[in-house]
Amino acid sequence: xxxxxxxxxxxxxxxxxxxxARDRAGLTRADLGRRVGVGPSAARQWExxxxxxxxxxxxxxxxxxxxxxxxxxxxxxxxxxxxNSEEQPVLVEEVFARDADEERLxxxxxRVNARHREHLIRLIEGLSR
Numbered sequence: 001x002x003x004x005x006x007x008x009x010x011x012x013x014x015x016x017x018x019x020x021a022r023d024r025a026g027l028t029r030a031d032l033g034r035r036v037g038v039g040p041s042a043a044r045q046w047e048x049x050x051x052x053x054x055x056x057x058x059x060x061x062x063x064x065x066x067x068x069x070x071x072x073x074x075x076x077x078x079x080x081x082x083x084n085s086e087e088q089p090v091l092v093e094e095v096f097a098r099d100a101d102e103e104r105l106x107x108x109x110x111r112v113n114a115r116h117r118e119h120l121i122r123l124i125e126g127l128s129r
Contacts, residue, residue, distance in 0.1 A: 015047045017073050018054070020080075021066035022047075036061040 022032050033043030036058055045051040054062065063070040071078040112120060
């Protein structure tokens with residue numbers, strides 16, 4: 001059975017939907033875990049057979065990070081991709097700016113072309129160690 005509007009992808013289990021969303025976003029399991037705020041082992045477990053289901057706030061973050069609809073990732077219903085997702089950002093407490101400095105950084109980051117974003121991410125990660 002296929003989810004309506006899922007572009008022919010089976011909705012399957014939640015672990016399948018997480019894998020599909022992660023692959024679609026071009027992320028490794030470690031990348032997804034880091035962006036959601038969990039360790040790599042937790043992110044791997046989400047896609048393992050018989051593993052625990054992510055908490056609701058982690059599902060919301062997974063949806064935001066991968067650009068899929070929360071309803072689809074959580075239930076398999078509805079559209080997988082968000083319509084006009086760039087025009088309708090998903091706000092998740094763990095993802096949006098928490099203060100003026102983070103807001104400035106986020107605004108500046110969004111202005112950087114995709115080719116240079118990875119350099120900025122690595123720089124900031126290096127500084128945060």
